[in-house]
Amino acid sequence: MRAPHRDVAITGVGLVTPAGIGTDANWERIRSGLSAAAPDPQLAGLAIDFSCRVPGFDANALLGRRTAWRLDRCVQLAMVAARQAVADAGHDPQSWDGTRVGVVVGNSLGGTATFEAQHRTYYEGAPDEVSALMIPMAMVNMVAGYLAMDHNIHGPSLVTATACASGASALGIARDWLAAGVCDIVLAGGTESALTPATLTGLSRMGALSSRRDDPAAASRPFAADRDGFVAAEGAGILVLERAADARARGARRYAHLAGFGASSDAHHATAPHPDGAGVTRALRTALDDAGVAPEDVDHVNAHGTSTPMNDLTEARALHRVLGSRPAVTSTKGVTGHTLAAAGAIEAAYTALALRHGMVPPTANVATLDPQIEVDVVTGEARTTPLQVAVSTSLGFGGHNAALVLTAA
Structure with missing residues (x-):
């Protein structure tokens, strides 16, 4: 039996x-x-020349100009999301004990847009015009630091960099921090904003991106027979996150419980998943065991479900090996594209919402399912069904795998 x-x-999203x-x-x-x-x-x-950007994002309006101007866009996005989450959870950062609050955020590329812009300024012959804020705006760790500053957080702060996991x-x-008693509350998630010419060129050159320039809206098609790459987002x-007992004691709404976590390394290839899905299989089995499910x-x-030929088939085989054909499977990247380091957190939130609403969102743009994929991929329209236990999987360059088990609250 799992320890309570x-x-x-x-409690907040x-x-x-x-x-x-x-x-x-x-x-x-x-x-x-x-x-x-x-x-x-x-x-x-x-x-x-296409991507998935956040629509109508005005950092000056959402954060105030004095705050927004010194932050890279990846931090701006995270700060707005964090403020939403804290308010949604019913917390007031000015009144909580900040020494008992932590923050851990996933990010892989840091302030890419800032670095590219300042690099351009330097090589155009104007080194004296390079911003004094370039380094703190570009450093990968700064998203956790800025969230701590914005929310009166004095507990541990950390950035995880396991690529798309x-x-x-x-x-x-x-x-783990909550279970160990290190913190009572943790702001956790991920952020990425690297839709820059250099980054997209690099992804394009390695063959990771869909080439459907004639129909961008249909380009991200996870598990489809004719998928050809992901859309960068x-x-x-x-x-x-809080201990469930603490959330119940203060009468907080609980979207879902984060019941299990598993991680593994492929130790196989810089960018390709292990062909038999051994790594994601281990992560998934570890997460299920951790959750007691x-x-x-x-x-x-x-x-x-990135919409790349290798990932989708490898992942589907691993899911089928561990879970069979029973679970209703979706990839929300058909709608959002691939948000890279932010994907695992965003999709965990979607998984919690699916549990709360008893509804599995459809995988967009799948006209014909890859016949080699044996899992039950939801397509066409959302499927309403009772949900008690759900899994969210993430795979990253470098062979990083992570799996989360969520249960209905």
Whole structure:
């Protein structure tokens, strides 16, 4: 039997993604299955000139100009999401004991837009015009530092950098802090905003991106027979985590419980998953064991599902090996695109919302399912069904794997 102190509740959710700003906007778009991919003027002239950006994001309006101007966009997105999450959880950072609050956020590329802009200034012959804030704006760790400053947090702060598993890794570490008594509250999640010419060119050159320039909205098609790569995206997802007993004691709403976490390394290839899915299989089995959940109890999976040929087939085989064909599987990247380091946190939030609403969102743009994929992929429209146990999986470059088990509150 699991120890009661290991039960962790999600009491607040903040989402700033291509599906919208705020939890309600995100859930409406995700359950509709309407893709957010579109031509991107900032990528004009590149081989891949489309992406998934956060719509209508005005950092000056949302954060105030004096705050926004000194932050890279990846931190701006996270700060807005964190403020949403804390307010949603019913906490007041000015009155809580900040020494008992922690923050752990996934990020892999840091302030890429800032670095590219300042690099351009330097090489155009104006080193005296390079911003004195370039380093603190570009450093990967600064998102955790700035969230701590913004929320009166004096407990541990940390950034996880496990590539596209970073957000899920952050949630797993936050859960461990709570179980160990290190913190009473943790802001945990992920953020990324790297839709820059250099980054997209690098991803394009390695063959990771979809090339459907003629129809960007249909480009991200996880598990489809004709998938050809992912659509790069930006976004942030921050969750407020507390021990379930503490949440119940203060009468807080609980979206779901974060019941289990597992991680593993492929030790195989820099960018390709292990061909037999051994790594993600280990992570998933570890998470289920940690949660005390049997494979046959899993009702739903929010899969990593990037829309790349290798990932989707490898992951689907691992899911089928461990869970069989019973769970309703979706990849919400068909709507949002791939938010890189933020993906695991954003998708964990979507998984919690699926449990809360008893609804599995559809995987967008799948006209014909890859016949080699044997799991029950939800397509076309959302599926209403009772949900008690759900899994969210994340795989990252470098062979990082993470799996989260969530249960209904």
